Amino acid sequence: MDKPRVTIHDVAEAAGVAVSSVSRVLSNHPSASPNMKSRVEAAVKQLGYQPDLVAQSLRTGNTRTIGLLMKDLSNPFYGEMLTFLANSMMSAGYNLLMMTSSGDAEGDSKIIEMLNQRRMDGFFLATVTDQSPLLRKTISSCRNPVVLLDRDFTNLDVARVFADHATGVNSATKDLIALGHKNIALMDGSAQIRPARERSNGFLRAINEAKIKNGVGSPINGILSPSSARAKTRELMNLPKSKRPTAIITGSTYVTIGVLEALSDLGLSPGNDLSLVACDDLPWLRVLRPRISTVSRDYQNFGTTAADLMLSLLGGEKPKTITLPTRYEARDTSQPV
Amino acid sequence: MDKPRVTIHDVAEAAGVAVSSVSRVLSNHPSASPNMKSRVEAAVKQLGYQPDLVAQSLRTGNTRTIGLLMKDLSNPFYGEMLTFLANSMMSAGYNLLMMTSSGDAEGDSKIIEMLNQRRMDGFFLATVTDQSPLLRKTISSCRNPVVLLDRDFTNLDVARVFADHATGVNSATKDLIALGHKNIALMDGSAQIRPARERSNGFLRAINEAKIKNGVGSPINGILSPSSARAKTRELMNLPKSKRPTAIITGSTYVTIGVLEALSDLGLSPGNDLSLVACDDLPWLRVLRPRISTVSRDYQNFGTTAADLMLSLLGGEKPKTITLPTRYEARDTSQPV
DNA sequence: TTGAAAGCGATACCAT
DNA sequence: ATGGTATCGCTTTCAA
Numbered sequence: 001m002d003k004p005r006v007t008i009h010d011v012a013e014a015a016g017v018a019v020s021s022v023s024r025v026l027s028n029h030p031s032a033s034p035n036m037k038s039r040v041e042a043a044v045k046q047l048g049y050q051p052d053l054v055a056q057s058l059r060t061g062n063t064r065t066i067g068l069l070m071k072d073l074s075n076p077f078y079g080e081m082l083t084f085l086a087n088s089m090m091s092a093g094y095n096l097l098m099m100t101s102s103g104d105a106e107g108d109s110k111i112i113e114m115l116n117q118r119r120m121d122g123f124f125l126a127t128v129t130d131q132s133p134l135l136r137k138t139i140s141s142c143r144n145p146v147v148l149l150d151r152d153f154t155n156l157d158v159a160r161v162f163a164d165h166a167t168g169v170n171s172a173t174k175d176l177i178a179l180g181h182k183n184i185a186l187m188d189g190s191a192q193i194r195p196a197r198e199r200s201n202g203f204l205r206a207i208n209e210a211k212i213k214n215g216v217g218s219p220i221n222g223i224l225s226p227s228s229a230r231a232k233t234r235e236l237m238n239l240p241k242s243k244r245p246t247a248i249i250t251g252s253t254y255v256t257i258g259v260l261e262a263l264s265d266l267g268l269s270p271g272n273d274l275s276l277v278a279c280d281d282l283p284w285l286r287v288l289r290p291r292i293s294t295v296s297r298d299y300q301n302f303g304t305t306a307a308d309l310m311l312s313l314l315g316g317e318k319p320k321t322i323t324l325p326t327r328y329e330a331r332d333t334s335q336p337v
Numbered sequence: 338m339d340k341p342r343v344t345i346h347d348v349a350e351a352a353g354v355a356v357s358s359v360s361r362v363l364s365n366h367p368s369a370s371p372n373m374k375s376r377v378e379a380a381v382k383q384l385g386y387q388p389d390l391v392a393q394s395l396r397t398g399n400t401r402t403i404g405l406l407m408k409d410l411s412n413p414f415y416g417e418m419l420t421f422l423a424n425s426m427m428s429a430g431y432n433l434l435m436m437t438s439s440g441d442a443e444g445d446s447k448i449i450e451m452l453n454q455r456r457m458d459g460f461f462l463a464t465v466t467d468q469s470p471l472l473r474k475t476i477s478s479c480r481n482p483v484v485l486l487d488r489d490f491t492n493l494d495v496a497r498v499f500a501d502h503a504t505g506v507n508s509a510t511k512d513l514i515a516l517g518h519k520n521i522a523l524m525d526g527s528a529q530i531r532p533a534r535e536r537s538n539g540f541l542r543a544i545n546e547a548k549i550k551n552g553v554g555s556p557i558n559g560i561l562s563p564s565s566a567r568a569k570t571r572e573l574m575n576l577p578k579s580k581r582p583t584a585i586i587t588g589s590t591y592v593t594i595g596v597l598e599a600l601s602d603l604g605l606s607p608g609n610d611l612s613l614v615a616c617d618d619l620p621w622l623r624v625l626r627p628r629i630s631t632v633s634r635d636y637q638n639f640g641t642t643a644a645d646l647m648l649s650l651l652g653g654e655k656p657k658t659i660t661l662p663t664r665y666e667a668r669d670t671s672q673p674v
Numbered sequence: 675t676t677g678a679a680a681g682c683g684a685t686a687c688c689a690t
Numbered sequence: 691a692t693g694g695t696a697t698c699g700c701t702t703t704c705a706a
Contacts, residue, residue, distance in 0.1 A: 005480075007699055018677045023701060031675055053454045054394050055699035058682050063391065065434070072420065079416035083409065086437045095451075097402070098435045100423045114432075117390045143342075226620060253621075260624035283563060284590075284621045287597035344683055355693040360685060368691050392683035395698050 006047045015043035026051065057119065066094050066310065067115030069108060070126040070149070071101040076253050077280050077299055078126070084303030085124070092311055094121070105132035112138050120144060122310050127151055129192035145313035147306055152194040159319035161306045165195050165279070166202035168295035168326030172249060172277045173206035175330055180337040181247040181275060183215035185236055187229060187259065188251030191221040199251050199279065216245045223251075229258025230265070237266055246337050247275035249295075253282060256292075271333040281329070290332035297326045343384045352380035363388065394456065403431050403647065404452030406445060407463040407486070408438040413590050414617050414636055415463070421640030422461070429648055431458070442469035449475050457481060459647050464488055466529035482650035484643055489531040496656035498643045502532050502616070503539030505632035505663030509586060509614045510543035512667055517674040518584040518612060520552035522573055524566060524596065525588030528558040536588050536616065553582045560588075566595025567602070574603055583674050584612035586632075590619060593629075608670035618666070627669035634663045 008026075012019040017039065024032050025040040043049070057063045066089060070078055086096050097120065099111045108127045112135075115123060123142055126149040127135055136153050139146060146158035169186070176184055186203045188196040200219040207214045216236070223229050229250070236245055250256040256278040263270055270276040271290040278285065281296035305322055313319060345363075349356040354376065361369050362377040380386070394400045403426060407415055423433050434457065436448045445464045449472075452460060459482040464472055467488040476483060476493060483495035506523070513521055523540045525533040537556040544551045553573070560566050566587070573582055587593040593615040600607055607613040608627040615622065618633035642659055650656060 005699090008701095009699080019700080020678075020702075021676060024676085027701080033675060036675075050450065050454050052395075052456065052699050053451075054391060054400065054456050055682090056701080057391050058389075058395050058684085058698090059700045059702085061682075073410070073423065074417045074420045076413065076416070079413070080411040083411045083437060086410065086435070090437065096435055098423070098433055100420060100427065113387065114390075117387050119389070119391050257620050257624055264624065264626065282621075283594050284619075287594055287601065288625065289601065342683090345685095346683080356684085357686075357694075358692060361692085364685085370691060373691075389683050392698090393685080395682090395700090396684045396686090398698075 005052075006049050007052070008049070010047055011040065011043045011049045014047060015039045061119070062121050063119050064094050065097050065118075065120055066122040066124060067112075067118070067120035068096050068098045068124040069101060069111055069115070070098075070124075071103075071128050073098075073100060076282050077297075080282075081299040081303040081306075084300045085307050086303075088304050088307030089310070092307070096124075101126075101128045103128055105129055105135050109135050109138040112142065116142055122314060123147070124149055124306060124310065125151060127193075129190070130194055131192050145310060145319070147310050147313070149302075149306060150194050157319055159309050159313055160321040161302060161309060162198075162321060162323040163195065163297045163302065164323050164326050165198035165295070165297075166205070168202065168297075168328050169199045169249060169279070170202035170206050171328035172293070172295055172334075173203050174210070175328065175334055176247045176249075176275055176277070177206060177210045177212065179247075179275065179334065182212050182337075183243065183245045184247045184249065185216045185245040186219040186249045186251065187223055187232060187255050188219060188221050189224055189255070196221055196251055199249075203249065215243050223255050223258070226254050226258035226261065229255040230262040231258075233259045233262035234266065237262070237268065245274065247277070249277045249279070251279050253278075253280050256280075260288075271335055275335050276333040277328070293329060293331045293334040295326050295328050297324065342389075343386050344389070345386070347384055348377065348380045348386045351384060352376045398456070399458050400456050401431050402434050402455075402457055403459040403461060404449075404455070404457035405433050405435045405461040406438060406448055406452070407435075407461075408440075408465050410435075410437060413619050414634075417619075418636040418640040418643075421637045422644050423640075425641050425644030426647070429644070431651075433461075438463075438465045440465055442466055442472050446471050446475040449479065453479055459651060460484070461486055461643060461647065462488060464530075466527070467531055468529050482647060482656070484647050484650070486639075486643060487531050494656055496646050496650055497658040498639060498646060499535075499658060499660040500532065500634045500639065501660050501663050502535035502632070502634075503542070505539065505634075505665050506536045506586060506616070507539035507543050508665035509630070509632050509671075510540050511547070512665065512671055513584045513586075513612055513614070514543060514547045514549065516584075516612065516671065519549050519674075520580065520582045521584045521586065522553040522582040523556040523586045523588065524560055524569060524592050525556060525558050526561055526592070533558055533588055536586075540586065552580050560592050560595070563591050563595035563598065566592040567599040568595075570596045570599035571603065574599070574605065582611065584614070586614045586616070588616050590615075590617050593617075593622075597625075608672055612672050613670040614665070630666060630668045630671040632663050632665050634661065 008019050008022050012022045022040050025037050101108050122145040124147050130151040130153050148160045191197055250259050277293045279295045281294040345356050345359050349359045359377050362374050438445050460479055461484050463486040467490050473490050485497040587596050614630045616632045618631040
């Protein structure tokens with residue numbers, strides 16, 4: 001039942017050679033006679049020896065493991081993206097130690113420190129905020145390569161993968177304006193992280209360029225669940241007609257779900273009673289009727305790009321920032337006022 | 338830039354004490370004078386010392402890390418569930434090393450071996466199949482506690498968390514039969530894993546008890562993507578009327594999406610032209626109209642139950658199997674023939 | 675080509 | 691209560 005662990009010493013003994021020789025054979029060192037090789041390999045096979053990766057890490061100083069921190073594995077976009085990230089890293093021989101964010105900067109900071117203590121070879125970070133000086137400092141203390149996933153700590157010598165949310169939302173907003181909308185609501189999550197800020201930027205740029213005064217006012221941030229999106233939407237739709245939005249742009253999937261629920265509550269139909277653009281084009285959106293207009297990003301591309309970037313850093317290259325496109329696609333719910 | 342790592346030796350030297358004393362203070366050993374304590378703590382603080390967890394693992398033999406293997410992080414149910422699993426384990430002081438399945442038994446077997454070499458303190462496994470002797474053998478060689486996530490390797494001394502798919506699907510099927518359906522199709526994923534098999538069982542039990550001969554025949558397995566579900570559905574709906582299903586039960590989210598796409602292609606509306614029951618009640622289903630009948634399981638419950646079970650095993654308790662309920666909820670798409 | 679031994683950074687036993 | 695030292699399992703330098 002409790003078989004003893006077989007170590008490199010056992011192999012050496014069984015083969016009648018020194019441990020250093022065993023190590024050489026196992027790591028394909030050039031100087032190893034065919035005879036030595038076969039003896040060691042026979043012993044390895046016979047004993048079913050498997051190297052202890054913890055000991056190996058302590059000695060060599062690298063773990064071949066990348067730490068990953070993100071807020072929320074249940075976020076559909078990140079879930080999809082992660083599959084590709086993980087697969088790319090795995091086929092390059094790296095593993096992922098995944099941590100879910102605690103929800104605040106102090107907690108995330110602690111997690112990153114822990115990953116450091118575990119000697120991670122690299123870090124993928126999607127922290128809960130990118131505006132915290134504490135987190136900024138903790139990240140700067142990471143001894144190994146860092147790739148930020150759509151987070152924008154400034155003046156940090158790390159790599160970044162961005163999605164160009166601003167351009168996509170800007171196109172969407174411009175299209176809605178061209179369709180005659182003057183009361184457009186952007187409902188989004190936390191402005192503590194880059195994506196929501198970028199969407200705001202793209203949105204406001206279009207509003208300002210068109211020189212309309214947007215009846216709804218500024219982007220609405222801090223909506224973190226379907227239920228709060230639902231409540232907020234009902235509130236908006238009950239405004240006096242002059243301030244009531246004729247179009248809504250939803251920044252995240254959770255918001256989209258809540259908005260759709262609210263519209264259903266109110267007996268309003270998107271595309272008909274108001275226009276709607278959703279950010280993130282997930283599979284289930286394809287089965288909704290009417291077809292909802294979207295601003296989409298490619299999660300496969302995001303995942304593999306982040307992995308490639310990490311691998312280049314591990315290979316000694318310099319950190320850089322890569323921005324991936326987003327695309328506005330008008331469907332049934334982009335309609336004239 | 339490349340600051341040297343500060344070790345326990347550095348702390349000992351700075352404090353003018355022995356390394357063993359530093360270790361004692363850090364692990365709250367009873368015999369440590371207040372004076373010693375304060376000297377060490379001062380040195381730790383001054384140097385910013387943080388223990389090396391790799392070295393610690395090698396010495397103590399435990400990593401406080403649980404290995405996790407699953408097919409597909411993008412599977413929405415597992416994504417949601419994982420959040421709760423991860424949070425529970427983290428608050429108990431454990432981390433998760435997450436691996437995505439390679440797609441075949443050999444690959445999964447290799448991954449589990451690797452996790453073993455990394456000295457994981459435990460294993461959460463949702464392998465790509467639970468019918469492989471190779472995998473069975475590899476799992477039995479795990480030295481630390483194993484919790485199977487809805488996988489059913491028999492005669493293995495490990496813990497299991499099951500969802501009672503059979504009962505939920507059985508209720509759904511019975512309801513459809515009561516509504517007059519005699520041609521019911523169950524479309525599902527791989528029968529290599531327990532969930533699809535259980536759904537088949539629950540389905541067939543209802544069919545046989547009702548003594549109807551189901552026009553569609555046996556459950557349809559092996560549907561792994563929306564596109565193949567879409568193709569299969571079109572094929573079914575083009576059958577001669579006597580064999581054409583009047584109701585469909587979809588075993589997974591991917592299948593549900595594909596079926597809905599196909600129905601849209603064919604100009605058929607669920608609830609009206611045929612009945613439909615979907616397994617797994619995800620948030621976005623709530624915004625579809627008509628409301629789709631579902632067989633649901635509680636992902637939060639699944640995640641925390643799995644975590645609690647693992648923690649009990651780590652605490653020395655015996656492995657057991659826990660089965661969690663599923664629930665059939667009739668909505669707008671369970672209609673009379 | 676091969677073996678002996680030092681060392682990675684901790685913990686814990688054994689003296690004192 | 692404290693210090694010295696063996697040990698965890700491996701890699702790598704240094705001699706032979």
